Amino acid sequence: MASPNVISKEKIMVAATKMAQDHGYGGLNFRELAEAVGIKPASIYHHFPSKADLAAAIATKYWKDCATDLETISSALDPISSLKKYPVTFRRSLQNENRICLASFLAAERTDIPEKVLIEVYKFADVNIAWLSKMLKASGSEEKTCEPRARAIFAAIAGAQMIARSRADIDIFDSIVADYQASGFLPS
Amino acid sequence: MASPNVISKEKIMVAATKMAQDHGYGGLNFRELAEAVGIKPASIYHHFPSKADLAAAIATKYWKDCATDLETISSALDPISSLKKYPVTFRRSLQNENRICLASFLAAERTDIPEKVLIEVYKFADVNIAWLSKMLKASGSEEKTCEPRARAIFAAIAGAQMIARSRADIDIFDSIVADYQASGFLPS
DNA sequence: ACAAGTCTACCTAACACTTGGTAGACTTAG
DNA sequence: CTAAGTCTACCAAGTGTTAGGTAGACTTGT
Numbered sequence: 001m002a003s004p005n006v007i008s009k010e011k012i013m014v015a016a017t018k019m020a021q022d023h024g025y026g027g028l029n030f031r032e033l034a035e036a037v038g039i040k041p042a043s044i045y046h047h048f049p050s051k052a053d054l055a056a057a058i059a060t061k062y063w064k065d066c067a068t069d070l071e072t073i074s075s076a077l078d079p080i081s082s083l084k085k086y087p088v089t090f091r092r093s094l095q096n097e098n099r100i101c102l103a104s105f106l107a108a109e110r111t112d113i114p115e116k117v118l119i120e121v122y123k124f125a126d127v128n129i130a131w132l133s134k135m136l137k138a139s140g141s142e143e144k145t146c147e148p149r150a151r152a153i154f155a156a157i158a159g160a161q162m163i164a165r166s167r168a169d170i171d172i173f174d175s176i177v178a179d180y181q182a183s184g185f186l187p188s
Numbered sequence: 189m190a191s192p193n194v195i196s197k198e199k200i201m202v203a204a205t206k207m208a209q210d211h212g213y214g215g216l217n218f219r220e221l222a223e224a225v226g227i228k229p230a231s232i233y234h235h236f237p238s239k240a241d242l243a244a245a246i247a248t249k250y251w252k253d254c255a256t257d258l259e260t261i262s263s264a265l266d267p268i269s270s271l272k273k274y275p276v277t278f279r280r281s282l283q284n285e286n287r288i289c290l291a292s293f294l295a296a297e298r299t300d301i302p303e304k305v306l307i308e309v310y311k312f313a314d315v316n317i318a319w320l321s322k323m324l325k326a327s328g329s330e331e332k333t334c335e336p337r338a339r340a341i342f343a344a345i346a347g348a349q350m351i352a353r354s355r356a357d358i359d360i361f362d363s364i365v366a367d368y369q370a371s372g373f374l375p376s
Numbered sequence: 377a378c379a380a381g382t383c384t385a386c387c388t389a390a391c392a393c394t395t396g397g398t399a400g401a402c403t404t405a406g
Numbered sequence: 407c408t409a410a411g412t413c414t415a416c417c418a419a420g421t422g423t424t425a426g427g428t429a430g431a432c433t434t435g436t
Contacts, residue, residue, distance in 0.1 A: 026214050043412050107350040108296040152367035159347020162295040179340035185373040
């Protein structure tokens with residue numbers, strides 16, 4: 001049996017993730033995607049049975065990669081330092097050609113996205129909130145307040161990323177995060 | 189001169205605003221819009237020269253209505269009470285069939301939206317931040333911190349709205365806002 | 377007063393184009 | 407040879423938009 005070519009499949013996923021972070025599910029189209037990868041649109045169907053499946057696949061990889069990143073942070077640093085570093089994961093998307101996280105597009109497109117994609121993008125939020133909650137608890141917060149606070153931090157950082165992206169200005173993200181810290185909402 | 193029928197034009201704008209808040213600029217299409225209004229797609233061109241112009245028109249009305257709402261609040265209440273009431277304006281969109289503010293879609297679709305629409309949606313953010321800044325200053329905050337804090341509050345509330353919408357659960361919005369208040373980030 | 381002209385508001389029908397998706401043939405490496 | 411991987415060549419459905427026409431209400435000159 002011929003060894004499967006994993007290169008194209010991966011190239012498709014990388015390019016599709018970028019496109020989805022820049023234009024959303026609706027803006028993700030096979031012609032531009034194929035061009036970015038260097039193949040013809042029809043060839044994508046050899047690797048993914050449908051657009052929905054492709055999107056679900058990149059969404060899955062997305063939250064799994066995120067989980068790994070967060071684990072890397074919290075296994076190297078104490079809880080408070082980890083929390084301080086949390087905004088960096090969102091900052092990276094902006095640095096990477098002003099893109100935003102898939103979860104933000106979810107809010108915008110939720111009524112127009114296939115369910116199997118929606119489910120995977122939910123998990124991104126779940127992973128983030130669970131990690132934040134764990135860090136808060138480990139840093140001595142009252143157990144009851146951890147999950148609500150985690151959700152609030154997630155919302156606030158996602159909002160900051162959104163506003164910064166809308167102006168294509170990463171300084172706005174930094175400024176907002178700095179204010180969250182100055183107000184004591186985030187540890188500084 | 190025959191008196192212009194302002195009813196259809198207004199019906200188009202109301203329906204288009206709802207559609208844009210639910211599906212974004214890309215998801216706003218003339219067939220569904222015309223059906224919602226009760227006319228044929230081509231007839232929309234009698235009132236608006238293009239989709240971009242229609243979108244710009246509703247975006248303009250959007251930030252002007254918002255400015256009026258905020259003025260109503262701050263002229264009836266003291267600055268601190270006004271700030272406390274601020275989240276309500278965002279809550280209304282969620283109550284209205286889980287829609288979000290146009291500015292949030294802007295972040296998602298910014299690279300795919302006509303410039304004339306983009307400009308108008310920017311003004312929505314400007315109006316909000318200017319009002320928040322004014323309230324903060326009037327309530328005794330240091331002048332230098334007002335605008336950064338105003339932007340942070342705007343981002344945080346928009347983020348809360350986004351996360352709540354993604355789950356179609358208005359309780360999440362309330363919970364996040366409550367946490368912003370509990371942490372002292374928002375006045376309570 | 378009344379016909380001629382003008383304007384509003386909408387229609388039907390088609391336009392050029394883009395979308396996701398399919399069928400089947402070709403190429404190439406093991 | 408065989409299967410993976412890619413191709414060419416389509417298609418049906420949907421997009422914003424345009425052209426040209428119609429019914430009826432208003433305005434105007436005589």
